Amino acid sequence: MAATRKKNKAGRRILAAGAGLATVGALVAALPAGAAQGSAEAGHGNGKGWGRMVDVQLLSFNDLHGTLEPAAGSSGQVTRVKEDGTTEKVDAGGVEYLATHLREARKGNRYSITAAAGDMIGASPLVSGLFHDEPTVHALNRLDLDVTSVGNHEFDEGAAELRRMQYGGCHPTAGCFGEEKGFKPFRGADFPYLAANVTVEKTGRPVLDPTFVWEKDGVRIGFIGVTLEGTPNVVTAEGVKGLKFGDEVETINKYTKILERKGVKSIVALVHEGGMPASGAYNYNCDGDGDGTGEGVSGAIVDIAKNVSPQVDALVTGHTHQAYVCTIPDPAGKPRLVTSASSFGKLYTDTTLTYDRRTKDIVRTAVDSANHVVTRDVPKAGDMSRLIKDWNELAAPIANRPQGWIAADINGRGSTAFEKPLGDVIADAQLEGLAPADKGGAQLAFMNPGGIRADLVYKASGSEGDGVVTYGEAFTVQPFTNMMNVVDLSGANVIAALKQQVSGSNLNAVKILQVSKGLTYTLDMTKTGADRVVDGSIKLNGEPIDPSKTYRVAMNEFLAGGGDGFPALATGTNKLVGASDLDLFNAYLAAHSSATAPLAVPAANRITVVQ
Incomplete structure (x- = not known):
């Protein structure tokens, strides 16, 4: 005790x-x-x-x-x-x-x-x-x-x-x-x-x-x-x-x-x-x-x-x-x-x-x-500095590995918008990693906004150089190491999940899912409850989501269990468990960026918001 x-x-x-x-x-x-x-x-x-x-x-x-x-x-x-x-x-x-x-x-x-x-x-x-x-x-x-x-x-x-x-x-x-x-x-x-x-x-x-x-x-x-x-x-x-x-x-x-x-x-x-x-x-x-x-x-x-x-x-x-x-x-x-x-x-x-x-x-x-x-214009506490130094030395072989490059800050936690630039990157990483047939055959991906724990910041915090994304920085963004799931969801439940962003337990504190490329819809905040997700506006690659059709949807295990007030996502069947969200994120950074061609800030234009 x-x-x-x-x-x-x-x-x-x-x-x-x-x-x-x-x-x-x-x-x-x-x-x-x-x-x-x-x-x-x-x-x-x-x-x-x-x-x-x-x-x-x-x-x-x-x-x-x-x-x-x-x-x-x-x-x-x-x-x-x-x-x-x-x-x-x-x-x-x-x-x-x-x-x-x-x-x-x-x-x-x-x-x-x-x-x-x-x-x-x-x-x-x-x-x-x-x-x-x-x-x-x-x-x-x-x-x-x-x-x-x-x-x-x-x-x-x-x-x-x-x-x-x-x-x-x-x-x-x-x-x-x-x-x-x-x-x-x-x-x-x-x-x-x-x-x-x-x-x-x-x-x-x-x-x-x-x-x-x-x-x-x-x-x-x-x-x-x-x-x-x-x-x-x-x-x-x-x-x-x-x-x-x-x-x-x-x-x-x-x-x-x-x-x-x-x-x-x-x-x-x-x-x-x-x-x-x-x-x-x-x-x-x-x-x-x-x-x-x-x-x-x-x-x-x-x-x-x-x-x-x-x-x-x-x-x-x-x-x-x-x-x-x-x-x-x-x-x-x-x-x-x-x-x-x-x-x-x-x-x-x-x-x-x-x-x-x-x-x-x-x-x-x-x-x-x-x-x-807690301003930073006061002396650092020496015992805390030593503690951080000791643990950083243990973590350094992993933490300092470069994973990719960015052209500017890509905001996640720090973004006040419903659609966050870093949310687009993460959802795209999940879709890309799980789209192959042997990886799950995903057609779209959802990411919960609360799971994006930080921004990707251009200015270096260490010796790696500006624009370099280290493993430690990527981990800070995606620290849960959630295993990814790909499940069958009816179009009706895809629509229901998007409406649950602004209704049910999320009525008064909306939770807007981050969506992968190709999925678009309109969010009308002048309305109330589920009506905020405009009927008929939800499309995948330009085609309206068909309520009677089955879609392969990628999401982390937390969302797949109905977390954050999304019971419609828990109805998925034919589940395939894939790599972790962090592994997919790092793989995407490596595949889509280099020192000479860093990853640009996404346009964040998948959700049309009416205020």
């Missing part, structure tokens, strides 16, 4: 065990504003810890995704609103800088907790992903992370691998990494992963600890960690095999009651589910006129926040890779803090929780919070 491994932090925090699981207490409702002000005036500790009122610093972040080095291109930038109302892009992120910022932020704070809201690992760049994310767990240990919830990507390799991340041990097939460099065996996370709403189907017990209590000098802050209930829809079936994912609100409220009985009266919920802010700038005023109605953010987190017990005083969220610090009313109508710190270690949130020693509760009227940029 984390409590026994991290003996050097026993004075800072504890795990409260119950029935073999860590438990935490619920927050009591905030004091009336007048009482809170009177208490603060009478005996505020100013963070020193000796008065009645104690300032507890909560530093938080989310969705790191193993991004140890600064992300390239737009993935490594945040948007800032300047005083004159204009915006600017700021380079941000990288754990060498994140460590420096967090360590500086903790100075002068006697009570400081660092927490995260999931997806610390998974979909990671090569320096972490090649080693099954052991490097990232090492980095998080050095960051002094106290606690995190699980996210959906923590299940990419299944429950057994997640437990290995928590408890340590060598990988079951790859073995121990870095033995030739004298690395010690992987010891696992020094912090607890919380998975309150993820249970083992056979036993009904949480797959990992549901709750955690941080304690120092009698100050106790409880944490409950959950991931989105819809995790099975965004992870391969194998990754969530044997697991059940419960409702976020019901789970948090359940453990709030349990933990309240344990005497812990202050809670933060770590929720790997999020929202969409009204602005893309990290420092915009999310609350507008300050009425605490939560109008500055929309999406799944709003309903969760409005229904989670009033005993919970703050929600640290993630999953949507957005930045916001908002207040959303709890079921009692009182404003409650909800935060998210973008992704890839580009921001961290600094929240002050004022703790009343007499009531053992957070004075919610005194809670203050803001997002801060």
Whole structure:
């Protein structure tokens, strides 16, 4: 258990065990504003810890995704609103800088907790992903992370691998990494992963600890960690095999009651589910006129926040890779803090929780919070630099291999368009690799947009030269190594899948599939639901898709299982399993580019969008 491994932090925090699981207490409702002000005036500790009122610093972040080095291109930038109302892009992120910022932020704070809201690992760049994310767990240990919830990507390799991340041990097939460099065996996370709403189907017990209590000098802050209930829809079936994912609100409220009985009266919920802010700038005023109605953010987190017990005083969220610090009313109508710190270690949130020693509760009227940029104008943390250097040296023989050449940036993750230039390249690579009769006979290919994890950036990040795409860069774009499937789909189900992009579970958060060359259609965003995909506009090589005809369709195993809200794609038959998506991507780069004829940016003209 984390409590026994991290003996050097026993004075800072504890795990409260119950029935073999860590438990935490619920927050009591905030004091009336007048009482809170009177208490603060009478005996505020100013963070020193000796008065009645104690300032507890909560530093938080989310969705790191193993991004140890600064992300390239737009993935490594945040948007800032300047005083004159204009915006600017700021380079941000990288754990060498994140460590420096967090360590500086903790100075002068006697009570400081660092927490995260999931997806610390998974979909990671090569320096972490090649080693099954052991490097990232090492980095998080050095960051002094106290606690995190699980996210959906923590299940990419299944429950057994997640437990290995928590408890340590060598990988079951790859073995121990870095033995030739004298690395010690992987010891696992020094912090607890919380998975309150993820249970083992056979036993009904949480797959990992549901709750955690941080304690120092009698100050106790409880944490409950959950991931989105819809995790099975965004992870391969194998990754969530044997697991059940419960409702976020019901789970948090359940453990709030349990933990309240344990005497812990202050809670933060770590929720790997999020929202969409009204602005893309990290420092915009999310609350507008300050009425605490939560109008500055929309999406799944709003309903969760409005229904989670009033005993919970703050929600640290993630999953949507957005930045916001908002207040959303709890079921009692009182404003409650909800935060998210973008992704890839580009921001961290600094929240002050004022703790009343007499009531053992957070004075919610005194809670203050803001997002801060992990700028790259500070000294790098030496221990993180050494860690990255060591793992990069192990990865170098593979990571530095040239795979192809590009003429300019080909944007994927950084593109805001429905049809992404890099999405076209990936879909074409899948079609080309699986079109031969002995490879599956594919006639068209679909690629899920969430599986495109980065951009291909022209400017070299290392010594390979501008325009060169290395294996490491290609891996960062396609890190899942999903096996490709080619299946028979009726034309009716091809049409149904395209309509499911904008209906069903994707009605309010559309997921536009990237399509291979030859497939065209019109997307009319002035309409609603499935009607947005214009009937009769779907064509393959200029011919309308025939609902009664059978087509051979290539897609990764995630989509072939109906992932991302595409049940029509799960109806495929006569399946042939092909090469991995990454192998096909690299093969396409090699076949279609050279130093003298680099791959051009696609026109991205397959989907006609009416706004």
